[in-house]
Amino acid sequence: xxxxxxxxxxxxxxxxxxxxxxxxxxxxxxxxxxxxxxxxxxxxxxxxxxxxxxxxxxxxxxxxxxxxxxxxxxxxxxxxxxxxxxxxxxxxxxxxxxxxxxxxxxxxxxxxxxxxxxxxxxxxxxxxxxxxxxxxxxxxxxxxxxxxxxxxxxxxxxxxxxxxxxxxxxxxxxxxxxxxxxxxxxxxxxxxxxxxxxxxxxxxxxxxxxxxxxxxxxxxxxxxxxxxxxxxxxxxxxxxxxxxxxxxxxxxxxxxxxxxxxxxxxxxxxxxxxxxxxxxxxxxxxxxxxxxxxxxxx
Numbered sequence: 001x002x003x004x005x006x007x008x009x010x011x012x013x014x015x016x017x018x019x020x021x022x023x024x025x026x027x028x029x030x031x032x033x034x035x036x037x038x039x040x041x042x043x044x045x046x047x048x049x050x051x052x053x054x055x056x057x058x059x060x061x062x063x064x065x066x067x068x069x070x071x072x073x074x075x076x077x078x079x080x081x082x083x084x085x086x087x088x089x090x091x092x093x094x095x096x097x098x099x100x101x102x103x104x105x106x107x108x109x110x111x112x113x114x115x116x117x118x119x120x121x122x123x124x125x126x127x128x129x130x131x132x133x134x135x136x137x138x139x140x141x142x143x144x145x146x147x148x149x150x151x152x153x154x155x156x157x158x159x160x161x162x163x164x165x166x167x168x169x170x171x172x173x174x175x176x177x178x179x180x181x182x183x184x185x186x187x188x189x190x191x192x193x194x195x196x197x198x199x200x201x202x203x204x205x206x207x208x209x210x211x212x213x214x215x216x217x218x219x220x221x222x223x224x225x226x227x228x229x230x231x232x233x234x235x236x237x238x239x240x241x242x243x244x245x246x247x248x249x250x251x252x253x254x255x256x257x258x259x260x261x262x263x264x265x266x267x268x269x270x271x272x273x274x275x276x277x278x279x280x281x282x283x284x285x286x287x288x289x290x291x292x293x294x295x296x297x298x
Contacts, residue, residue, distance in 0.1 A: 004029060005151065006059030008052050008075055008082070009096070010037035012231075013122065014065035016129040017095070017155045019044060023132075024154035029058045052076070056085030061151060064094045068240050069102035076106050088114035091148060095136070097121040097237075099244045100166035100173070101251070103139065107165040116144045119165055120152060121172035123179075125219075125232040133157035137175070139167035173248060176241040180262045180279070182216035187283040190224065190294045199297040201225050220280040225296050229277040229284075236275040239266050 003026065007018040010032035018041055022028055028046040031054065032038050042048050049055040052075045056062050062082050066072050072094055076082040082092060092110060094103065094117065103119035110117050118140035128134045136152050136159040138145050145161045152159045162171045189212075190200040204221045207213060223229065242263045249256045265285045266275075272288070274281050283294050 003061055003151075004059045006030070006049070006055035006062040007041075007046075007065070008032070008055055008062065009065035009071075010034060010041060011065065011067075012126050013095075013129045015040065016126070017063075017065060017122075017134070018046070020129075020132040020155045021151070022046065026151070026154065029055055031055050051080040052082045053080040053085035056082040056090065057087075058085075060087065060090045061148065062086060062090065062092050064092065064096055066096045067237070068096070069098040069244075072096050072098050073102060073106060077109055083110060083113060083115070086110075086113070086115050089116075091116040091118065091144060093118045093120050093148060093152065095120050095122055097172050097176070097241055097244075098169055100139075100169040100248055103166045103169050107140075116141070117165065118144055118148065119168040120159075121168050122156070123172065123175050124157075127232060128157070129155070135175075136160070137162050137168045137171035139163055139165045139169065139171075141165075169244075170248070173241060173245040176238065177245055177256065177259050179216055180238060180242060180266075180282075181258050182214055183220055183279055183282045184262045184265060186217055186221060187224070187286045187294070190221075190283065191286040191290060191292070194292055194294050195290060200294055201296040223278060223280040224283045224294055227293075227295055229274075229281040231276065231278040233279050234276055235266055235269055235279050235281060238279045239263070239270060239275065242266065 005026050005028050007030045015037050022044050029049050030041045030046045031049045064072055107117045118138050120136050120138040122134040122136050124134040134156040136156045138161050193200045193203045287293055
């Protein structure tokens with residue numbers, strides 16, 4: 001018999017991820033505040049639950065894909081939360097990107113009830129959520145990871161075990177630091193080229209095969225050059241991740257001077273009302289400084 005999976009959170013990422021689970025042959029029970037998203041999954045054969053408690057009562061694997069720590073805490077430990085409906089021996093796989101400390105707090109409460117947990121944040125944004133090639137970084141007990149590997153792999157290109165509970169989210173924060181700094185560096189370099197009279201498109205084509213080339217560059221340079229800031233991953237969510245990274249860094253005694261600088265750039269974009277744009281809109285920070293747009297010359 002196929003295991004039943006509960007899915008809580010059908011947003012930009014959660015909706016395509018849950019569709020990939022259905023494609024892989026799993027039966028789903030779903031809940032979300034957005035009725036249209038729920039109806040879309042119901043049309044594909046998912047069962048509808050009224051709340052997180054109801055989801056947990058109907059499924060032995062519960063996946064959460066929510067914006068931040070408070071949302072996950074509320075859905076899992078709050079009124080009508082997962083903890084009220086989940087059976088002993090079931091598992092919560094939290095695929096949201098939250099503070100590692102929050103993952104550990106939730107894990108401790110669930111463990112008291114005999115419920116397992118993995119923190120399994122993802123990287124790759126909406127395009128990779130749709131085509132099922134996300135990178136998943138997972139913290140928790142190794143035997144629990146092994147047991148549910150195939151479920152996570154149904155939504156992902158890679159699923160990597162990174163250590164104890166919270167390690168998944170530490171890994172995700174490291175990922176988000178590298179992505180943010182890459183986009184800022186790209187924007188800075190393209191502004192240099194633009195102001196020096198060299199077409200940034202040609203700079204991009206010339207450097208992408210060398211040491212400065214990266215997945216970030218290939219994903220984000222075309223967006224900036226096309227003036228397309230439609231969000232695959234919004235600035236406000238990246239602010240949330242960098243905020244969690246900085247909070248965590250202070251707790252463990254790590255210094256993140258470059259992360260702090262990019263955080264201030266993102267805060268300036270938020271003040272200018274750009275926080276719902278894709279994080280490639282970091283380029284706009286540099287454009288406001290110089291009064292010059294980064295775009296193809298022809």
